[in-house]
Structures are given as structure tokens and as C-alpha cells.
Amino acid sequence: MKIIGLAGSIGSGKSTAAAYLRSLHFIVFDSENAAKSAALEKGSPCLQKAAELFGPESILPDGTLNRPWVADKIFYDHSLLLRFEAIMQQQVRDDLLHFLETQKADGTSAVFLDLPLMIELGWHKLCDSVWLIAVPDEIRIRRAIARDRQLGKEIVMRRNNTQLPVSEQRKYADAVIDNSGPFANTKAQIDEQLRKLQLIK
Numbered sequence: 001m002k003i004i005g006l007a008g009s010i011g012s013g014k015s016t017a018a019a020y021l022r023s024l025h026f027i028v029f030d031s032e033n034a035a036k037s038a039a040l041e042k043g044s045p046c047l048q049k050a051a052e053l054f055g056p057e058s059i060l061p062d063g064t065l066n067r068p069w070v071a072d073k074i075f076y077d078h079s080l081l082l083r084f085e086a087i088m089q090q091q092v093r094d095d096l097l098h099f100l101e102t103q104k105a106d107g108t109s110a111v112f113l114d115l116p117l118m119i120e121l122g123w124h125k126l127c128d129s130v131w132l133i134a135v136p137d138e139i140r141i142r143r144a145i146a147r148d149r150q151l152g153k154e155i156v157m158r159r160n161n162t163q164l165p166v167s168e169q170r171k172y173a174d175a176v177i178d179n180s181g182p183f184a185n186t187k188a189q190i191d192e193q194l195r196k197l198q199l200i201k
């Protein structure tokens with residue numbers, strides 16, 4: 001089973017690429033939607049550890065994580081960010097290894113990983129191939145702000161600045177997918193990479 005990681009900074013188009021891959025019936029592991037939401041479910045061990053780290057204000061009355069409150073703390077305090085990431089990373093790692101085992105047992109030919117901080121947290125070491133979804137910083141930041149209007153430029157920039165610069169991420173990429181133009185162009189590049197790996201004809 002081939003494991004292909006999608007790398008790229010905030011707003012580069014990893015989730016959009018992942019949605020395209022799903023439309024081609026490929027399986028994508030996505031920590032934003034699957035593992036993370038489970039990790040942050042009411043009463044989960046992750047949430048309990050988060051409450052110990054941040055205090056009671058980090059948990060909403062309905063028992064879920066107070067995401068804006070936590071984001072406000074971690075993106076202004078690097079040591080807190082690293083501690084929170086370590087809590088999340090452990091849970092995502094367990095879920096990911098279980099997912100990979102299950103897919104292998106099912107005889108799946110290829111899986112894709114859409115994880116934030118692919119290179120920063122070393123997820124790329126589990127991959128046979130890493131595709132960097134690349135967009136010039138200015139366009140990327142503009143798209144991220146347009147996507148999460150409640151975040152605003154300063155917050156998007158703060159998150160961006162904690163991520164590895166794209167020039168560094170390039171060093172780990174087996175393929176670079178340029179997503180600066182219309183998504184149809186991106187699809188064509190993805191198809192080309194899929195053909196190279198003999199995953200489509």
C-alpha cells in the first residue's frame with residue numbers, strides 16, 4: 001500500500017486536493033475531520049489533558065473544547081503550542097496507525113494523508129511519497145483569510161508563522177503541485193502524479 005502525504009502551509013489547498021482525490025474514490029486520512037474531532041469529543045482523554053494544561057476556561061459548558069479561546073492562547077505562547085500539539089499528536093498518531101493497519105488489511109492500493117504540520121511533526125516519515133501543494137504566500141494567505149473570515153489576517157499570519165516556510169517544506173517533497181491557478185490546472189497535475197505512481201491510467 002502506498003502512503004502519500006499532502007504537505008503545504010495554511011491555505012495552500014491540501015483539503016481541496018483531498019476532496020478531489022476522494023472524488024476519484026481514493027481514501028484520505030484527514031485529522032481535521034476525523035481523528036481531531038474524535039480527540040476533542042466530550043470526555044475524551046485529549047480534552048481532559050487540555051483542561052489540565054489550560055484550566056477550566058478551555059472547556060465550554062457543553063463539554064467541548066473552546067477552540068477560539070485555546071487558539072488565542074497557543075498562537076501567542078510557543079511553549080503552550082508545543083505542549084498542546086504533543087497532546088493532539090499522540091491521539092492522531094494512534095488513530096493514524098490504526099487506520100493504516102485497517103487499510104492494509106483491506107488490500108487498499110493507496111492512501112493519502114491530509115495532516116496539518118506534515119513535515120514539522122514528522123508524519124512524512126510514514127509516507128512513501130510527499131506531494132507539496134504550493135501556492136505563493138500572498139495568494140495562500142488571501143485564500144486562508146477568505147475561507148475563515150472570523151480569523152482575520154493577524155491570526156492567519158500568526159498560524160502561518162508557526163509553520164515551516166514553504167521553501168523548507170520543498171526539501172521534503174517528491175512532487176510539487178502548483179495550486180496558484182484555477183483548480184482545473186491542479187487536477188491535471190494530480191492526475192499526472194497519480195499516473196506516475198500507476199494509481200490511474
Ligand SMILES: CC(C)(COP(=O)(O)OP(=O)(O)OC[C@H]1O[C@@H](n2cnc3c(N)ncnc32)[C@H](O)[C@@H]1O)[C@@H](O)C(=O)NCCC(=O)NCCS
Pocket residue numbers: 009010011031032036065067068070071074084085086088089092115116117121159160162163
Ligand atoms: C487550535 C485549534 C483548536 C483551533 O481551531 P480552529 O477551528 O480555529 O482552526 P482549525 O482547526 O480549523 O485550523 C485552521 C488552520 O490553522 C492552522 N493550524 C491548526 N493547528 C495548528 C498548529 N498546531 N500549528 C500551526 N498551525 C495550525 C492550520 O493551517 C489549520 O488548517 C485547532 O486548530 C487545533 O486543535 N490545533 C491543533 C492541531 C494539532 O496540534 N495537530 C497536531 C497533530 S496533527
Ligand SMILES: Nc1ncnc2c1ncn2[C@@H]1O[C@H](COP(=O)(O)OP(=O)(O)OP(=O)(O)O)[C@@H](O)[C@H]1O
Pocket residue numbers: 008009010011012013014015016017116143144146147179180181182183184186
Ligand atoms: N486553485 C484554487 N483556486 C482558488 N481557490 C482555491 C484553490 N484551491 C483552494 N482554494 C481555496 O483556498 C482555500 C484554502 O484551501 P484549503 O482549505 O484546501 O487549504 P488547506 O491547505 O487545507 O489549508 P489549512 O492547512 O489551513 O487547512 C479554500 O477556501 C479553498 O476553497
